[in-house]
Amino acid sequence: MAGSGKVACAAWIRRREERATRVFAVYGRAGPGAAPAVEVFGFDPKTCSLSSEPLARAVLGEEPGDAPRGIAVHLSGDEIVCATAKGCRLFKLIFEEFTVRLIPRDAPALESVGPQKCLAFSTDGAKFAIGGEDGHLRIFHWPSMNVLLDEPKAHRSFRDMDISLDSEFLVTTSTDGAARIWNIDEGVPLVNLTRSSNENIECCRFSRDGMKPFLFCTVTKGQSFLTVVWSISDWKRIGYKKLLGKPASTLSVSMDGKYLAFGSQDGDFCAVDVKMMEVSHWSKKAHLGSAISSIEFCPTESLGTFPEKTASLPLAGLGRELGMTLMHCCRFYTGYAYL
Numbered sequence: 001m002a003g004s005g006k007v008a009c010a011a012w013i014r015r016r017e018e019r020a021t022r023v024f025a026v027y028g029r030a031g032p033g034a035a036p037a038v039e040v041f042g043f044d045p046k047t048c049s050l051s052s053e054p055l056a057r058a059v060l061g062e063e064p065g066d067a068p069r070g071i072a073v074h075l076s077g078d079e080i081v082c083a084t085a086k087g088c089r090l091f092k093l094i095f096e097e098f099t100v101r102l103i104p105r106d107a108p109a110l111e112s113v114g115p116q117k118c119l120a121f122s123t124d125g126a127k128f129a130i131g132g133e134d135g136h137l138r139i140f141h142w143p144s145m146n147v148l149l150d151e152p153k154a155h156r157s158f159r160d161m162d163i164s165l166d167s168e169f170l171v172t173t174s175t176d177g178a179a180r181i182w183n184i185d186e187g188v189p190l191v192n193l194t195r196s197s198n199e200n201i202e203c204c205r206f207s208r209d210g211m212k213p214f215l216f217c218t219v220t221k222g223q224s225f226l227t228v229v230w231s232i233s234d235w236k237r238i239g240y241k242k243l244l245g246k247p248a249s250t251l252s253v254s255m256d257g258k259y260l261a262f263g264s265q266d267g268d269f270c271a272v273d274v275k276m277m278e279v280s281h282w283s284k285k286a287h288l289g290s291a292i293s294s295i296e297f298c299p300t301e302s303l304g305t306f307p308e309k310t311a312s313l314p315l316a317g318l319g320r321e322l323g324m325t326l327m328h329c330c331r332f333y334t335g336y337a338y339l
Contacts, residue, residue, distance in 0.1 A: 005034030014299035028068025131158030209257025263292025
């Protein structure tokens with residue numbers, strides 16, 4: 001694959017066009033001897049592969065602080081926010097008949113916020129939330145950038161965040177094991193999720209099936225590693241199950257809400273059937289013992305995703321019992337798996 005430097009972050013881009021839905025992938029690259037950059041690739045679901053060359057590329061700068069740390073893509077597929085150590089950079093995607101252009105845009109409210117751990121657009125595309133290494137939470141109207149919430153002491157330092165399907169609630173977790181629920185429209189905290197003194201709430205995702213809404217969180221309790229489910233109506237626990245069986249590094253939910261995907265600290269991942277709350281697929285040592293840093297389902301009916309941090313892209317045939325593709329991002333490598 002073209003492009004130098006390791007893949008530090010990645011995300012899917014979905015474009016709804018007149019006759020079809022096209023899928024792209026965006027990478028943030030950085031590494032010794034390579035200028036930090038954002039690259040956009042086409043994706044072929046039939047071969048489960050990216051285009052051999054980037055369709056568009058934008059250099060972020062020349063300094064170490066310009067290296068990408070995270071990427072969020074707007075629901076429209078037309079805008080990308082890339083986090084760096086300095087702050088966040090906004091790019092506009094221009095799709096033409098045979099080309100794609102990546103155009104930098106001014107976003108003063110984002111550019112000097114410092115290193116961000118979490119970035120999330122709401123499902124309706126009207127809000128954007130960022131959580132920093134310093135524990136500072138900011139929620140904006142999009143695209144006006146009017147501030148909905150500015151809370152400097154939301155957490156000690158952010159671990160994870162997600163926005164509910166109806167775009168009403170934000171869940172955030174901290175590196176100290178705490179978790180909070182926020183009302184986005186009112187810009188206020190609602191509740192701290194309850195936990196015992198030996199519990200750490202880590203990864204978090206809202207359900208996506210449009211039925212009865214739930215919140216899924218990975219919880220470490222001593223030497224037990226659980227997936228706990230909360231009701232959104234009263235924010236009380238309604239159950240838990242041991243699924244991954246080891247510390248989770250990342251969590252994702254498919255767009256139709258039917259599957260969860262867990263990445264582990266030692267490079268394993270599994271997919272879970274939400275209705276049955278049972279593991280449907282395991283992949284051991286998918287990333288050679290490296291922690292999977294992010295995981296994201298591909299935004300089509302038959303695809304799913306994960307990322308890692310390297311410059312190559314191997315393909316793995318893992319059987320087709322789930323009929324979905326997963327792209328993973330690990331700390332040292334980027335790969336896809338077809339399940």
